[in-house]
Amino acid sequence: MKDQIYLYPLWIRIWHVVNALLFIALIFSGLSLQYSNNTFNLLPFDFAVSMHNISGITLSIAFVFFLFWNHFSGNGEHYRIKSKGYCAEVFRQFRYYAFGIFKNEKPPFPITEEQKFNPLQKFTYVMVMYVLLPLITLTGLGLFFPDILPDRMLGTTGIHFVDLIHIVTGFLLSIFMIIHIYFCTIGRTCSANFKSMITGWH
Amino acid sequence: MKKLLLMSICVLINLQLVSRTADEDAIAHSPANSKCFNCHGRPVYSYYNENLERDVSKRMNPYFLIDSVAYYNQNHKSFECTDCHSYDYNTFPHDNDLQMEPMPVCLDCHEGDDATAAFSFEKIDQEYQQSVHSTKHSGEFTCWMCHNPHSYKINARTNENIKETIVYDNNICLSCHADVNKYQLITSKEKPNIIKKHDWLPDQIAHFAHVRCIECHTHVSNNVLVAHQVLPKEQAVKKCVECHSQNSMLMASLYKFRAKESRNRLGFVNSSILKDAYVIGANRNYYLNILSGIIAGLVVLLIIIHALLRILSK
Numbered sequence: 001m002k003d004q005i006y007l008y009p010l011w012i013r014i015w016h017v018v019n020a021l022l023f024i025a026l027i028f029s030g031l032s033l034q035y036s037n038n039t040f041n042l043l044p045f046d047f048a049v050s051m052h053n054i055s056g057i058t059l060s061i062a063f064v065f066f067l068f069w070n071h072f073s074g075n076g077e078h079y080r081i082k083s084k085g086y087c088a089e090v091f092r093q094f095r096y097y098a099f100g101i102f103k104n105e106k107p108p109f110p111i112t113e114e115q116k117f118n119p120l121q122k123f124t125y126v127m128v129m130y131v132l133l134p135l136i137t138l139t140g141l142g143l144f145f146p147d148i149l150p151d152r153m154l155g156t157t158g159i160h161f162v163d164l165i166h167i168v169t170g171f172l173l174s175i176f177m178i179i180h181i182y183f184c185t186i187g188r189t190c191s192a193n194f195k196s197m198i199t200g201w202h
Numbered sequence: 203m204k205k206l207l208l209m210s211i212c213v214l215i216n217l218q219l220v221s222r223t224a225d226e227d228a229i230a231h232s233p234a235n236s237k238c239f240n241c242h243g244r245p246v247y248s249y250y251n252e253n254l255e256r257d258v259s260k261r262m263n264p265y266f267l268i269d270s271v272a273y274y275n276q277n278h279k280s281f282e283c284t285d286c287h288s289y290d291y292n293t294f295p296h297d298n299d300l301q302m303e304p305m306p307v308c309l310d311c312h313e314g315d316d317a318t319a320a321f322s323f324e325k326i327d328q329e330y331q332q333s334v335h336s337t338k339h340s341g342e343f344t345c346w347m348c349h350n351p352h353s354y355k356i357n358a359r360t361n362e363n364i365k366e367t368i369v370y371d372n373n374i375c376l377s378c379h380a381d382v383n384k385y386q387l388i389t390s391k392e393k394p395n396i397i398k399k400h401d402w403l404p405d406q407i408a409h410f411a412h413v414r415c416i417e418c419h420t421h422v423s424n425n426v427l428v429a430h431q432v433l434p435k436e437q438a439v440k441k442c443v444e445c446h447s448q449n450s451m452l453m454a455s456l457y458k459f460r461a462k463e464s465r466n467r468l469g470f471v472n473s474s475i476l477k478d479a480y481v482i483g484a485n486r487n488y489y490l491n492i493l494s495g496i497i498a499g500l501v502v503l504l505i506i507i508h509a510l511l512r513i514l515s516k
Contacts, residue, residue, distance in 0.1 A: 036446045036483035045442035102515040160480035182505045
């Protein structure tokens with residue numbers, strides 16, 4: 001482990017695996033509810049309702065835990081975006097994934113203890129953790145307690161409007177998960193990043 | 203003989219309705235009814251007691267108290283009280299035996315009645331005969347158990363406000379199923395606790411506010427506009443997907459009266475539900491479905507191409 005760095009402390013690894021399992025449960029139960037049918041369902045409707053509710057509430061708690069822990073442990077520094085030259089850095093990273101990687105170029109922003117995420121990764125994670133997750137958590141809570149929602153919003157029922165935001169956000173997070181898992185195969189070996197998330201060492 | 207008389211009265215009333223629509227109010231507020239409402243429209247009524255030789259005030263039995271405002275806003279508002287009740291009620295004090303008189307039911311007037319053919323009373327009766335209300339209670343159960351003869355107003359067919367229809371129709375069921383005294387008029391069984399019986403139903407409050415009891419508790423058919431065949435409790439709908447699906451049964455029951463739009467211009471399936479409620483599974487969006495399918499497909503395709511190029515470039 002001489003040339004390895006300890007990148008992911010235990011709390012991040014536990015939070016991450018809990019998040020991953022809850023995401024899978026929420027995507028499956030959410031799809032099952034959205035496309036429920038008399039003939040075929042991924043999961044029985046009532047089971048999917050309970051599964052989605054329990055997983056959603058647990059994910060919300062895990063999210064609040066993440067916000068606090070990230071802030072107080074100092075890990076939040078990795079989520080801070082510098083404004084100067086950041087777009088150019090994102091573009092360099094994007095160019096690497098689109099072309100450089102096939103020419104066996106070296107990654108433009110190698111992982112260090114100070115720079116855990118590359119600029120594109122940082123942008124994605126900030127969007128996921130500080131925009132999409134709050135949005136899906138708040139809309140999910142609204143759907144869980146529909147009495148708190150206004151009767152009408154923008155020409156439709158409040159519950160319908162909030163649900164639209166909820167399912168569109170859920171879709172974007174599902175797409176994130178697919179891309180995230182694929183990008184994790186881009187490491188020293190295909191499985192190296194997955195192992196890092198289990199052991200903590202990169 | 204009595205039935206024949208009633209039918210003749212009904213035919214006459216229908217003829218009157220056609221010929222005298224302009225002065226309907228005059229019929230509705232007939233002096234004969236005012237005489238009845240003088241006592242039966244007030245919690246306290248007065249009369250001259252010949253034995254005591256003075257006016258006496260008495261409290262009206264609440265079950266014989268008729269809301270005159272509701273009466274003159276209901277379907278049979280043009281009726282005189284004695285169209286259904288005995289003419290002998292014109293005499294006061296009323297003869298006790300009058301309480302024993304049999305009351306007419308819907309078909310006594312509406313059977314074969316062309317003026318109300320659109321309401322399919324005969325088919326409603328066929329459905330009712332097969333419902334548990336008839337098979338388990340036959341004699342004691344009449345149309346009036348649900349449709350109050352003094353206030354019944356057609357609702358689901360004419361009211362655009364679905365929420366009002368839901369409250370109105372559910373109150374009909376609750377008038378017995380949430381009132382132990384009325385429930386015991388036809389059965390000695392203990393009245394089940396509705397809330398506890400529906401414990402299995404997720405988000406009970408939302409369901410009770412957005413659908414009618416009859417959505418799950420009747421056999422829905424194309425014969426009549428409001429289903430009357432109440433099913434035994436074991437046969438009530440318990441599968442969520444009966445409503446929470448693209449071919450939601452709500453479109454054949456609660457939303458039957460709204461213009462049937464399979465999709466609105468924004469692409470929402472079963473869009474007539476959306477004006478009042480949102481039913482997951484039934485209100486998916488056609489265009490969003492296609493768009494999300496294309497995006498997800500493209501993402502997977504790009505990942506496959508990217509992975510293949512990585513393998514090839516190694």
